[in-house]
Ligand SMILES: Nc1ncnc2c1ncn2[C@@H]1O[C@H](COP(=O)(O)OP(=O)(O)O)[C@@H](O)[C@H]1O
């Protein structure tokens with residue numbers, strides 16, 4: 001029922017920061033995720049890949065954090081791509097129409113390349 | 116919260132039946148385990164290895180089933196060995212003193228050899 | 231190799247499971263675990279179990295975030311032969327009807343997805359607003375066989 | 376590689392989580408899941424979480440097997456700064472004091488391990504017997520820091 005957050009730098013065609021999330025993102029844990037993502041953006045990182053491969057659960061507060069991050073980086077012409085392989089979590093992005101605003105990829109490599 | 120029970124024949128120095136249990140043994144699931152073990156004994160199998168390697172949880176009703184099985188095979192000069200690697204479950208056998216009446220082994224091979 | 235034995239469920243219907251948690255974010259995970267346990271006992275599919283977890287958690291989250299002055303959340307799960315009926319109830323300031331109505335999603339914004347998800351994931355959703363005595367959500371999921 | 380962030384618990388004490396299940400074997404697993412969730416939220420160790428699960432489940436099993444005429448089991452978990460206090464209560468025929476007393480184990484037999492395990496696994500155990508209104512078990516586990 002907890003979340004682990006880890007941030008890595010990635011040197012690719014377009015350098016970016018990769019945020020690894022591991023656990024469950026809900027009303028209790030999403031403030032931690034928000035802090036990490038907003039902190040990253042506020043320190044000048046506007047190209048983000050958020051890896052949800054190890055996220056077993058996400059709720060609307062978690063989606064809100066991702067949307068908030070996307071809005072913030074766009075103010076700086078940045079981008080956010082997601083890595084998501086869990087069908088249950090993909091379904092939530094489908095239902096809410098968020099598939100249309102996030103780039104969602106099956107692998108980290110694809111998410112980085114298409115940033 | 117369920118249990119799967121599977122029975123295999125084993126041809127070793129002393130031929131025996133191996134009962135594989137997979138899941139949680141509690142007041143809800145132990146009747147199924149009892150049915151399998153007692154059925155096996157009633158059909159003439161008195162040398163048993165009960166493999167608890169994939170058992171994540173056992174309560175006093177589960178212990179009762181194992182003790183009941185042991186008593187029944189002993190009426191026919193049989194034996195029951197257990198395979199148990201989960202420290203939490205070993206602890207329950209320790210606390211209840213059942214380590215003294217069951218042969219408890221770390222591997223199926225050892226449990227079969229020492230039957 | 232003999233025939234493997236599997237467990238046949240022996241559920242009778244009309245059981246009632248009730249849970250009360252403090253109206254605080256750290257306890258929503260416990261509600262999620264409990265509902266997952268109930269739903270898996272009823273042999274809901276993995277997808278339906280996830281739907282139920284999310285719907286119940288969204289309901290709890292709304293109680294925590296919007297029902298001011300409510301100190302606990304009451305969750306009840308009525309088990310029936312073909313469905314699970316879950317109510318989530320707080321005792322805070324009641325919601326208003328407009329904010330709970332079914333709606334289409336517009337531009338993605340940071341809030342406003344909770345009620346939409348609940349309505350999308352459950353088969354039947356009903357809100358009762360009791361001025362001064364909180365919001366009561368009753369939601370049903372049918373067991374597909 | 377930056378410093379990994381981990382979640383700091385922000386638990387306040389004296390929260391109360393309550394669960395009521397039908398007095399039937401199939402629901403004990405739900406109680407176990409809920410207590411595991413509560414205990415892990417409180418940062419009990421894995422071993423202590425397993426102890427709590429087993430103690431609560433043994434208590435429920437006894438209500439189901441021995442408290443005739445009780446149709447439900449009430450479990451309450453009071454969260455305090457340094458401990459978790461769990462009560463398990465039925466409304467059936469009350470137990471008798473002798474059967475609940477601490478005892479040494481003799482020859483292994485098929486029954487009689489439940490109360491022994493509860494007393495072994497928890498730090499403090501108290502039974503209250505109310506003739507005509509059931510058995511109430513209060514058990515405490517301290518948080519080791
Ligand atoms: N239990 C509740 N008590 C009071 N108001 C509620 C409750 N549940 C929902 N609401 C109202 O419904 C609105 C929509 O909720 P929701 O779709 O979850 O979005 P959000 O919570 O992000 O605002 C909330 O903003 C709130 O006004």
Ligand SMILES: Nc1ncnc2c1ncn2[C@@H]1O[C@H](COP(=O)(O)OP(=O)(O)O)[C@@H](O)[C@H]1O
Pocket residue numbers: 437438440441442465467468469470471474475485486487488489490491510
């Ligand atoms: N909730 C209860 N209601 C009535 N009797 C109880 C209850 N809990 C325990 N008992 C009594 O205590 C005895 C010992 O319980 P236990 O150690 O769990 O062994 P077992 O359940 O195998 O008999 C039971 O046989 C029963 O008489």
